Amino acid sequence: MKFKELQIPSEVLRAIDEAGFVDCTPIQEKALPLALSGKDVAGQAQTGTGKTATFLISLFTKLLSQQKPGDERHPRALILAPTRELVVQIEKDAQLLGKYTGFNMQAIYGGVDYMKQRDALKAGADIVIGTPGRLIDYLKQKVYSLKEVEALVIDEADRMFDMGFISDLRFILRRLPAYDKRQNMLFSATLNARVMELAYEFMNVPVKVSVTPEQMTAERVEQVLYHASRKEKFPLLLGLLRKMGMERTMIFVNTKRECEFLMDRLNANGFPAKVISGDVEQRKRMKILADFKAGELPIMIATDVASRGIHIEGVSHVINYDLPQDCEDYVHRIGRTARAGAEGMAISLADEDGAFYIEPIQEYIKQKIPVEWAEDDMFVHDYVRSKPRPPRPEDKAKGKGGRGGRDDRSRDRDKGRRGDKPKKDATVKAETPAGVGGGGNTAAPAEGASEAGGESAEKKKRRRPRKKKQPSGEGGAEASGSGTPDSND
Structure with missing residues (x-):
């Protein structure tokens, strides 16, 4: 099916032609006729198959077909997405496909100028695209209202659950007009039971549209798996980069700390790379993405925030x-390549820990990942070692090293400089007689002296001292008649 065959306004068709879109993708061919007729749609398709264009074309068509009622400042359409990067991407596509519609589109997300976004939203926007957190912040300040929203889109709904946004999402949805007073569209790579429950609760009898649900991954992605130990992963990675000449590569790592360590090693070995993670400032993240898209940065390392x-x-x-611990993340990761009909390759390195995730991933995608065994010449062992990993903040706080704390060796050195002497052991005391002048028993042999001496010392400490007896006469002689102390003292 071609876009010209659908009932799409001329303003939108003009932008579609300039973008170079001619034929509909499978999800667009199934979902667009339903959405253009005003029905609610819950769509499932592989990532990179045109879901964004589907709901944007439907939105523009609906808003152009009727005049804006009520206050001009308040938005007519709301698009919700789980991540900042996705919001920015949707806004970019909306500006491209809607540049002849005359609609004012505003992206709202965290990490950038708070007051600038607030003023722009207060001035008025026809279509608002945002993450739930900052949208709720402005909503509680009454910067804008949701009472005039005519269309709602929830993108990557399953990710909303995974990232803990479901309570925020419900907060927003309950402040919209009634579900039968607006058009609702929900799109995601996976439509599980939780997502469909949300759809049936806040949508008006949605029509479920699925495209190739039996195949989770894109057809044109060539997958391969290499087994390598933890110490062999980086030498193998270098060998693959040198052998295949990867011009534009995304490397996914599970932790932010490992991202930075891998970036340092790659840069030290002549492979320019930068990191995108939750700790990177939003403006810096946007700059890294722009350089990567422009081809100025060949390698981008990321956590699942970019998948x-x-x-x-x-x-x-x-x-x-x-390898990701969540099976769905594997699908979204490898979906960054082979987009819009192109071809790509997905390489996975499985170490001792990652091997446990292979079987669940294969069960989820319903196919086996081809395994290849790396030859000895694929490993690079003469690589440049980067600087050792810096101590983590929590280690510094505990005094395990670094400038913020002292380790055990430094404490031992300081102790030696102060001249601190070790405390005398109980065995030393046990070598001398218990009393002075002979009246007491001698100590036991050294083997049991420690326990005996320690036990008697503890008893003496607990026992109340005996009062001395008064002299019986003027001569000052003691009642015992001897000059030695009592043996019980």
Whole structure:
């Protein structure tokens, strides 16, 4: 089916032609006729198959077909997405497909100028695209109202659950007009029971549309798996980069700390790379994405924050340096390549820990990942070692090293400089007689002296001291008649 065959306004068709879109993708062919007729749609399709264009074309068509009622400042359509990167990507596509519609579109997300976004939203926007957190913040300040929203879109709904946004999502949905007073669209790579429950609760009898649900991954992605120990992963990664000449590569790692360590090693060995993670400032993240899209940055290392919704054309390779613990994340990771009908390759490295995730991933995607065994010449062992990992903040706080705390060796050195002497052991005391002048028993042999001496010392400490007897006469002689102390003292 071609876009010209559908009932799409001329303003939108003009932008579609300029973008180079001619034929509909499978999800667009199934969902667009329903959405253009005003029905609610819950769509499931592989990532990178045109879900964003589907709901944007439907939104523009609906808003152009009727005049805006009520206050001009308040939004007519709301698009919700789980991550900042996805919001930015949707806004970019909306500006491209809607540049002849005359609609004012505003992206709302955290990490950038708070007051600038607040003023822009207060001034008025027809279509608002945002993450739940900051939208709720402005909503509680009454910067805008949701009472005039005519269309709602929830993108990557399953990710909303995974990231803990479901309570925020419900907070927003309960402040919209009634479900039968607006058009609702929900799109996601996976439609599980939780997502469909949300759809039936806040949508008006949605029509479920699925495209190739039996195949989770894109058809044009070539998958391969290498087994390598933890120490062999980086030498193998270098060998693959040198052998295949990967021009635009995304490397996924599970932790932020490992991202930075891998970036240092790659840069030290002549492979320019930068990191996108939750700790990186939003403006810096946008700059890294722009450089990567422009081809100025060949390698981008990321956590799973970048595996959802980012559309970057020409990504030749995706490398799972760490296999994901969540099976769905594997699908979204490798979906960064082979987008919009292109071809790509996904390489996974499985170490001792990652091997436990292979079987669940294969069960989820319903196919076996081909395994290849790396030859000895694929490993690079003469690579440059980067600087050792810096101590983590929590280690510094506990005094395990670094400038913020002292380790055990430094404490021992300081103790030696102060001249601190070790306390005398109980065995030393046991070598001398218990009393002075002979009246007491001698100590036991050294083997049992420690326990005996320690026990008697403890008893003496607990026992109340005996009062001395008064002299019986003027001569000052003691009642015992001897000059030695009592043996019980």
